[in-house]
Amino acid sequence: MTSVADPINFLLVDDLEENLLALEALLQRDGLRCLKARSGEEALELLLVHDVALALLDVQMPGMDGFQLAEFMRGNARARHIPIIFVTAGSADLQRRFRGYEAGAVDFIQKPIEPDILRSKANVFFDLHQQRRQILIQRDELEASANALRAVDRHKNEFIAVLGHELRNPVMALKAGLELLKRRDDVELARDIREKMEKQVFHLTRLIGDLLDISRIDQGKISLQKQPVELQAILESAIEASRPLIDAANHTLVVGPVPEAVFLDVDHTRIAQVVSNLLNNAAKYTPKGGEIRLATAREDAMVAIEVSDNGIGIATEMQTRIFEIFTQVQNTGEGLRDGLGIGLALVKQLVGLHGGTVTLQSDGVDRGSSFTVRLPIIT
Numbered sequence: 001m002t003s004v005a006d007p008i009n010f011l012l013v014d015d016l017e018e019n020l021l022a023l024e025a026l027l028q029r030d031g032l033r034c035l036k037a038r039s040g041e042e043a044l045e046l047l048l049v050h051d052v053a054l055a056l057l058d059v060q061m062p063g064m065d066g067f068q069l070a071e072f073m074r075g076n077a078r079a080r081h082i083p084i085i086f087v088t089a090g091s092a093d094l095q096r097r098f099r100g101y102e103a104g105a106v107d108f109i110q111k112p113i114e115p116d117i118l119r120s121k122a123n124v125f126f127d128l129h130q131q132r133r134q135i136l137i138q139r140d141e142l143e144a145s146a147n148a149l150r151a152v153d154r155h156k157n158e159f160i161a162v163l164g165h166e167l168r169n170p171v172m173a174l175k176a177g178l179e180l181l182k183r184r185d186d187v188e189l190a191r192d193i194r195e196k197m198e199k200q201v202f203h204l205t206r207l208i209g210d211l212l213d214i215s216r217i218d219q220g221k222i223s224l225q226k227q228p229v230e231l232q233a234i235l236e237s238a239i240e241a242s243r244p245l246i247d248a249a250n251h252t253l254v255v256g257p258v259p260e261a262v263f264l265d266v267d268h269t270r271i272a273q274v275v276s277n278l279l280n281n282a283a284k285y286t287p288k289g290g291e292i293r294l295a296t297a298r299e300d301a302m303v304a305i306e307v308s309d310n311g312i313g314i315a316t317e318m319q320t321r322i323f324e325i326f327t328q329v330q331n332t333g334e335g336l337r338d339g340l341g342i343g344l345a346l347v348k349q350l351v352g353l354h355g356g357t358v359t360l361q362s363d364g365v366d367r368g369s370s371f372t373v374r375l376p377i378i379t
């Protein structure tokens with residue numbers, strides 16, 4: 001791709017070397033590159049490979065003369081629109097011989113050449129070329145951003161479709177529960193139904209909470225209540241929140257030794273939410289009876305919190321996209337897919353707001369996954 005910083009080429013065609021040198025000396029300046037040809041054939045070869053802002057053609061040359069060369073140029077898609085200045089020795093009469101004006105700019109200059117006139121004529125074409133180049137670059141940039149916007153728009157539409165399903169399911173379950181409660185007097189059954197409804201309400205509340213968080217972060221409106229919190233306390237809150245999901249799938253949670261007296265300056269709820277999100281994912285994307293590990297380690301001024309599982313893993317090509325909003329890996333096993341693909345985006349943003357990072361390591365499908373959050377500690 002061309003850039004505005006590339007030199008602008010101009011082509012000089014004359015059978016006499018001394019004329020070429022004289023013209024070059026007249027026009028050459030910073031930002032310009034002079035291409036020289038001693039014949040029409042040589043000029044055509046150069047035009048095949050170079051983008052040229054202006055061609056100065058000597059009219060009288062042995063073999064292909066300047067007009068013939070110009071006719072060839074006008075017949076060639078690449079060279080068709082190159083502005084031409086003919087350098088003539090003869091009378092103005094000659095000008096009528098050239099028929100090709102309709103295809104692009106043509107000018108004449110007579111020998112002996114007046115340097116100022118030639119320079120100002122040439123500069124007009126160089127400026128035009130530069131402007132055209134800028135417009136093309138801007139067009140490419142606009143096209144790229146329009147494509148990116150289209151992709152985001154598609155992404156959002158897909159997300160809305162998934163969101164619709166995600167919201168409909170619990171709402172349908174709640175509706176069915178209400179119907180049943182209306183019809184039955186059985187106390188036992190009523191309790192059972194209520195518990196199921198509570199679970200759905202919990203699910204709905206989390207979904208909506210995540211959605212609101214993402215949009216708050218997006219608008220820079222999230223307020224973090226940072227204070228010194230001990231690492232141990234954060235992990236306990238996270239485990240407590242994720243325990244039901246882990247137990248429901250019969251997973252074993254192995255918690256490694258936690259370094260003592262490590263304090264972080266964080267929003268307790270948010271960072272517990274981050275770790276809990278990772279634990280929930282580990283529980284969701286690991287077949288029943290799996291093993292989830294929560295390991296922590298001090299690394300200089302940071303602490304690493306690692307959540308790993310022996311679950312379905314993540315394909316290599318998905319690994320860079322997984323933290324993008326609305327990204328879900330398709331075709332995961334039946335029953336394993338649940339969620340909107342905003343959990344990890346939220347994790348990344350919340351960790352980022354605390355000056356930390358989150359990384360993923362997975363050897364691929366069915367090879368388990370390991371997420372590591374690194375946060376600064378109070379030293």
Ligand code: ADP
Pocket residue numbers: 281282285286309311312313314322327328329330332338339340341342343344345368369
């Ligand atoms: P959600 O779980 O709501 O779909 P997330 O943003 O939390 O959204 O996760 C995005 C996707 O990353 C999930 O759909 C899932 O495919 C994949 N993923 C996340 N965590 C794991 C994990 N521990 N093992 C395998 N895949 C995972």
